[in-house]
Amino acid sequence: MSHEGIATRSVMRSVAFLGASALAVSVLAGCSDPDPAGKPLAGQDIARAARAEIADGGTLHWAVDAVPETLNTFQSDADTSTTRIAQATLPSMFRFDAAGRPERNPAYLESAKVVETEPKQVVLYKLDQQAVWSDGREIGAADFAAQWRALSGKDSAYWTARNAGYDRIEKIQRGDNDLEVRVTFGQPYADWRSLFSPLYPKEVMGTPDAFNDGARRKLKVSAGPFVLKSIDRKAGEVLLTRNPRWWGERAKLNEIVLRAVPRDERAAALAAGDLDLAEVDPAAAKRIALAAPPRPQSPSAGGSATPLMGPERRRLTPAQKRDKARFRGFEVRKSLEPAYTQLALNGGEGPLADERVRRGVARALDREKLAKLVLSPLGLPAEPVGSHLALSGQAAYADNSGAIGGQDTAEAQALLADAGWVPGGPVEERKKGEKAAGSEADKSKKGSGSEKSEKDSKKESGKKAEKDSEKESGKKDSAKDSEGGDDGAYIVGEDNKADDDEGEHLAQDGKQYGSKQLQQGGVPGAYAPQGTAAPAGAAVRPLAKDGKALTLRFVVPQGEGSQSLRTVADRIGIMLERVGIRTEITKVSDESYFKDHIASGQYDLALYSWPTSAYPATDARPIYAKPVPAADGSLNVEQNYTRVGTDQVDQLFDQAIATLDESESRSLIRKADSRIWAAAGSIPLYQRPQLTAVRTNIANAGAFGFGTPLYEDMGFLKKGSGAPAPSSQR
CATH class of the missing domain: 3.10.105.10 (Dipeptide-binding Protein; Domain 3)
Structure with a gap:
């Protein structure tokens, strides 16, 4: 759920790389006020280009946190890399648009809607006529039924991380033809669009052994613009190649290499030409942005007029001049996760x-x-x-x-x-x-409102302590x-x-402030540096x-x-x-x-x-x-x-x-x-901010925000655009 700060990535639906939909939202019943949902604070920030402007071929090297332990998104150790592979290789009945809302995925569905509510809720899925698995078999009711049985929670032999929604299904049947799937719910389920995204083939979901182990290291059968070619755990790489049986718009890229690169090594990997696309931390983003030529602020990048790096671009230090050469051909795209x-x-x-x-x-x-x-x-x-x-x-x-x-x-x-x-x-004196x-x-120190390590407590106090913290952070x-x-x-x-x-007002232990020293039980942070007049009522007594x-x-x-x-x-x-x-x-x-x-x-x-x-x-x-x-x-x-x-x-x-x-x-x-x-x-x-370093000649990739990436539309701009050649062509 990578050190993301997201508690259980695998249990909650992974949304770190997903987006949302363009469905119209009705206002609350009886309310004429504007929809309180509003608009995203920051939209996708990607270099959009028509498919005609993108070259056929090339390999995109994309940084990930780790090679996934499993390729089954419904297992407890699934992570964001699992999700990224599933998005590129497996069907999703609904994906997300740039506003964070679900929309029908036209590559797989002609339609999906509730057709009955009484006596029970029935959802009818009409599949695209050309939708097939990579082995040539049609996607159909058998796949839906196998996934429901595996995730229903009724068979403990399936080691599932979640079954929400699937446990409300009563039965799944073929419709009037092979392209129709009828899903009948035993209990009403408002979030029915969340189901079957992704959808695995019956070969994965059909038995507990196949579910538990069959999709941990390989996907023999898939159905997306790309297929999983190989996983090299020693090299830390996952190779996705163009799916020859894909019925949608043909993928522009030949290959996508997902490369495990620790975040503190990504700037070096980008500079060395080993990566084309990588989420980076603010310090690395600043270095790359200073090296890149200015570009107009994208209206979709958040509505802020403040550029990432500001006026510092005017005068570059020697280190920044070196970065300008190292990161030539890259730019930083930014959004909010x-x-x-x-x-x-x-x-x-x-x-x-x-x-x-x-x-x-x-x-x-x-x-x-x-x-x-x-x-x-x-x-x-x-x-x-x-x-x-x-x-x-x-x-x-x-x-x-x-x-x-x-x-x-x-x-x-x-x-x-x-x-x-x-x-x-x-306040009673505490015993040891x-x-x-x-x-x-x-672990408190005398007079301290914030615990610091013994080493930190020896540093200078007051305003300088906070500035030192900021400078140290900026150096990373x-x-x-x-x-x-x-x-x-x-x-x-x-x-x-x-x-x-x-x-x-950030006070440190044992320092002199004004005319007296803080006492045990005193209130740090309520005293200005020595020589500063204390405003009336500034010292708040501890509770x-x-x-x-x-x-x-x-x-x-x-x-x-x-x-x-x-x-x-x-x-x-x-x-x-x-x-x-x-x-x-x-x-x-x-x-x-x-x-x-x-x-x-x-x-x-x-x-x-x-x-x-x-x-x-x-x-x-x-x-x-x-x-x-x-x-x-x-x-x-x-x-x-x-x-x-x-x-x-x-x-x-x-x-x-x-x-x-x-x-x-x-x-x-x-x-x-x-x-x-x-x-x-x-x-x-x-x-949370999302900062992505990307080559300037890469189209339809960057900071995706809420939106699901369209893998088939990613690629390198055709030659003559003034951007450097794809890494696979250098």
């Missing part, structure tokens, strides 16, 4: 088990400043995310953040006071080894790609002149209850690719200090971050990301379902790692999935989102 970063609040135990405290934390955050910190330096729209269940442009989106309200210090303090946390209350309130371990050439919950590989590490003054300060353990990954995520965490810590909440930032290894801390509940605050889906009633329910006791006495949280849920939210999800009225289903989803906001288990912050 169909995923967002959130602040997770663990409501399972400690102070955050109290909803008033969680709401107090939420009201202390300035989400607009956090979004600006991450997105403004990239020239992308710096708007906070307003929904847990969809992003702007997707059909279910509406900004429901009003259910909890915006930044309000007085309201935050009032909520915390109502929960018994009193400003300046008596005693846990802080709401923390797993006491790329982000380290590892398993866990961080999205540091995707967000900018520099504050880049954010227009707030929080950096002015305490029952003799203990309100201290929250903020867990962050410590890898070099996570520096930018730690910058965001530090900024949040400063915001919380201003209402009297202390934070202890605990750095853990990237490898253990998600498994040992997020999933196991060993944290109070954490930052990680979720993808959004065109089918939130199906895909988002496990993330927000109310945890229930399991048979063995443990708590079954599904994917709800904040441990915050309500019966009402569960009921709204159940109602939304069971209605075939699309307007009513969207209304129920939006109501569920409002309740999720009010419970304050997670606070969406910003949509």
Whole structure:
């Protein structure tokens, strides 16, 4: 779900490389207001070209995070590379357009619609007359039926990661002819378009052995513009070749090589000519953009007038001049991913088990400043995310953040006071080894609102400390790609002149401020550097209850690719200090971050990301379902790692999935989102940026945003365009 910060890539439908649809969205019943879904904040940013302008042939070398462990997208260890291969080689009844909405895939379907609702829901699929598998057999009802049986959940011999939707099917039959498939549901299912995308042949789905092992290393039969030719795990490459039996528009490329390249090595691989297309981190993107000739800002790239690199292009350093030669022929395309970063609040135990405290934390955050910190330096729209269940442009989106309200210090303090946390209350001295309130371990330093390593604590304090963090982040050439919950590989590490003054107040341990030194239990962040007059009321006393300060353990990954995520965490810590909440930032290894801390509940605050889906009633329910006791006495949280849920939210999800009225289903989803906001288990912050380095002579590829790539239309522009020749022709 690559160190993406997306908790369970394989369980939730992978949307990191998918897009959305152009279906019209009706407004809520009885409502004449404009559709609150709006438009995507940033559209696809690709070099569009007509097929006539693209040369036949060539090999596209495309960076991926890893060679996939399985080619079966329905298994638990499937990843984004699995999804990319499936998109190029297998049928999908519905794909996604640039707005994040499902649309019929005309290569496989002439039509698909609900033809009966009483007594039961029946969907009739009419397949394209030419749709065949690579062995020449027609795609038909037998393939649909085999996939349903494998994913229905009725046979435990199939090792499936998910069966949502398939468990509601009652039967699948041939229609009036071989090109028609009738799917009858035992229970109404609003997200029926999510099914059979991708569709595997009956040879893969027909038996448990074939499902479990047959498609892990090879796809003998496929049906897309490309077929899987080979997987070389030693070399870290997957080779896709043009499908001679493809009935649609003939693929322009001869081959696509998916090459596993760590993110911190991609800039070097691009410069060496080993890659043509690669998602990169902001530091690498900046180097490439400085080397590329200026190009007009794409209207689809986000509506921001700010270019990626700004006026720095005027004067290049010696290193930048060298990069200009190394990255000649490349440019950076930018968009926003169909995923967002959130602040997770663990409501399972400690102070955050109290909803008033969680709401107090939420009201202390300035989400607009956090979004600006991450997105403004990239020239992308710096708007906070307003929904847990969809992003702007997707059909279910509406900004429901009003259910909890915006930044309000007085309201935050009032909520915390109502929960018994009193400003300046008596604080007992903790004995050695005693846990802080709401923390797993006491790792705080005297007077510190944010935990720093012993080495970090020796650095200079105040404004310089924050600037040093920004500079260090900006120096990173790329982000380290590892398993866990961080999205540091995707967000900018520099504050880049954010227009707030929080950096002015970042205090460090044991330093002199004004006329006195901070004392144990004092409030860091409330004092300006020595010689600065303190404004009235600037020093916020720490909150305490029952003799203990309100201290929250903020867990962050410590890898070099996570520096930018730690910058965001530090900024949040400063915001919380201003209402009297202390934070202890605990750095853990990237490898253990998600498994040992997020999933196991060993944290109070954490930052990680979720993808959004065109089918939130199906895909988002496990993330927000109310945890229930399991048979063995443990708590079954599904994917709800904040441990915050309500019966009402569960009921709204159940109602939304069971209605075939699309307007009513969207209304129920939006109501569920409002309740999720009010419970304050997670606070969406910003949509994740997507930066892609691509050769200037490559067409119809780049930053895809929500949209599903059209693999058959990718290729190299014909000679004479002024761009360098394809790598396969050099």
